[in-house]
Amino acid sequence: MSRRVVRQSKFRHVFGQAAKADQAYEDIRVSKVTWDSSFCAVNPKFLAIIVEAGGGGAFIVLPLAKTGRVDKNHPLVTGHTAPVLDIDWCPHNDNVIASASDDTTIMVWQIPDYTPMRNITEPIITLEGHSKRVGILCWHPTARNVLLSAGSDNVIIIWNVGTGEVLLSLDDMHPDIIHSVCWNSNGSLLATTCKDKTLRIIDPRKGQVVANNFEEPVALQEMDTSNGVLLPFYDPDSSIIYLCGKGDSSIRYFEITDEPPFVHYLNTFSSKEPQRGMGFMPKRGLDVSKCEIARFYKLHERKCEPIVMTVPRKSDLFQDDLYPDTPGPEPALEADEWLSGQDAEPVLISLRDGYVPPKHRELRVTKPNILDVRPPSGPRRSQSAQDSPLSQHTLERLLEEIKALREQVQAQDQRITALENMLCELVDGTD
Structure with missing residues (x-):
C-alpha cells in the first residue's frame, strides 16, 4: 500500500491574521490615482501612505505606534506639483524617504522623530533628470545614498542622493x-519588466543586458489576476513569496525551493x-516574540490595516530557524565604491x-563644487619657515581643542534630542 509523502517544511502552517480594529489607522484619504505602485511604505519607525491632496501631490507619515483615528489636520509631506506615484524608505536611515511624482521629479525627505506642527514642505534635495512622470523608486x-528611479521616458537613473549627482543613466x-x-x-544587478513583455537582467555599471531569454519557465503557476496587477513581496530569509492582488482581497503565498517543482503553494x-x-x-x-515572519499594511479606501503572518510555535524561546541574521540599517559600501565596481553583501544583524x-x-547633502577640483592659479610659492611642520605641543593643543568641541557638539545633540522628545510629548498630550 503506497503512502503519500508530505513535504517537510516549517512554513507549511503559516497563517495570516488581520490586526484588531484599534491597531488599524483610520480616516486616511488614500490616493485614487490609477498607478500600479503599492502606495504604501513602512519601516520599523514609520508608516507612509500616498494620499489625496489638492493642488499637488502629498503623502502622510505616521509613527508606527500612532494607531486609531488620524486627525484630519495631521501634517502631510507636500512639495510635488503633481500626484505622488511612488514612495520608498531608505534602508540605511529610518528617517529618510524618497518620493516620485507625475511632475517628473524625485524628492528626498528627512522625517523627524517627533510629530511636526505643520506640513513638511522642504525636501533635503530634489532630483531632476527625467523628462516624463517618475513612477518607480528603489534604494540600493x-x-x-544610492537611489534608483524609473520614469515614463523609459529611462532608469541611478543617483547619489548625498551629492545630488547622476551616477548612471540607462536610457x-x-x-x-x-x-x-x-x-x-x-545590488550588483537589476531585474526589470517592461510593457514589451520582456524580463531583463541588467548590469547597470556596464550598461548591459546580461540576460533576457526566459522562454521556458522553471515553474509555472496559474493565477486569477482578473482584478488587476499583482504586487509581489519576497522574503529571502524564509524563501517565501507573497502575491497581493491590487483590487483583490487576498494574499497568496508560496515557498520557493531548490528542487522541483520549485514553487510550493502554502495558503491564501x-x-x-x-x-x-x-x-x-x-x-x-x-x-x-510572537513568531511573526511577515507583516503587511493593507490600504482600504479610508484606512490602513496591518496583517500579520505567523508560524505557530508553542515555545516562548527565540526561534533561531525562523530568524536567520537579516540585513540591518548599516550600509556596506559608499556610493563611489559601488560605482567603481565594488560589491558587498548586506551587513547582517541578529534579531535574538x-x-x-x-x-x-x-x-547631509553635499553638492560638489566645481571650483574644488581646479588646480590653484598662479605660481607655486616655495616653502617658507611658516610652512614648517607643526610642533608636538601645537598638535596636542589642537587635538585637545577638537576633543572639547566634539564633546560640546555631542552635548548639544543630546539637548536637542531631549527638547524634541519634550515637544513630542507635549504635542501628543494635546491630541
Whole structure:
C-alpha cells in the first residue's frame, strides 16, 4: 500500500491574521490615482501612505505606534506639483524617504522623530533628470545614498542622493514603459519588466543586458489576476513569496525551493475588502516574540490595516530557524565604491533580542563644487619657515581643542534630542 509523502517544511502552517480594529489607522484619504505602485511604505519607525491632496501631490507619515483615528489636520509631506506615484524608505536611515511624482521629479525627505506642527514642505534635495512622470523608486540595498528611479521616458537613473549627482543613466535599454525594477541582494544587478513583455537582467555599471531569454519557465503557476496587477513581496530569509492582488482581497503565498517543482503553494489569506495598496515591513521591524515572519499594511479606501503572518510555535524561546541574521540599517559600501565596481553583501544583524531603531540620523547633502577640483592659479610659492611642520605641543593643543568641541557638539545633540522628545510629548498630550 503506497503512502503519500508530505513535504517537510516549517512554513507549511503559516497563517495570516488581520490586526484588531484599534491597531488599524483610520480616516486616511488614500490616493485614487490609477498607478500600479503599492502606495504604501513602512519601516520599523514609520508608516507612509500616498494620499489625496489638492493642488499637488502629498503623502502622510505616521509613527508606527500612532494607531486609531488620524486627525484630519495631521501634517502631510507636500512639495510635488503633481500626484505622488511612488514612495520608498531608505534602508540605511529610518528617517529618510524618497518620493516620485507625475511632475517628473524625485524628492528626498528627512522625517523627524517627533510629530511636526505643520506640513513638511522642504525636501533635503530634489532630483531632476527625467523628462516624463517618475513612477518607480528603489534604494540600493547595500550602498549608502544610492537611489534608483524609473520614469515614463523609459529611462532608469541611478543617483547619489548625498551629492545630488547622476551616477548612471540607462536610457537605451527599454523600448517601452518600464513596469517594475528591483535590485538583487548585493545590488550588483537589476531585474526589470517592461510593457514589451520582456524580463531583463541588467548590469547597470556596464550598461548591459546580461540576460533576457526566459522562454521556458522553471515553474509555472496559474493565477486569477482578473482584478488587476499583482504586487509581489519576497522574503529571502524564509524563501517565501507573497502575491497581493491590487483590487483583490487576498494574499497568496508560496515557498520557493531548490528542487522541483520549485514553487510550493502554502495558503491564501482572504478578507472582505479589496486592497488598494500594500506595505511590507522589513524583517527587523517584526515581533520575534510572537513568531511573526511577515507583516503587511493593507490600504482600504479610508484606512490602513496591518496583517500579520505567523508560524505557530508553542515555545516562548527565540526561534533561531525562523530568524536567520537579516540585513540591518548599516550600509556596506559608499556610493563611489559601488560605482567603481565594488560589491558587498548586506551587513547582517541578529534579531535574538529584538530590534530597536536608532535615534534620528540626519542625511547631509553635499553638492560638489566645481571650483574644488581646479588646480590653484598662479605660481607655486616655495616653502617658507611658516610652512614648517607643526610642533608636538601645537598638535596636542589642537587635538585637545577638537576633543572639547566634539564633546560640546555631542552635548548639544543630546539637548536637542531631549527638547524634541519634550515637544513630542507635549504635542501628543494635546491630541
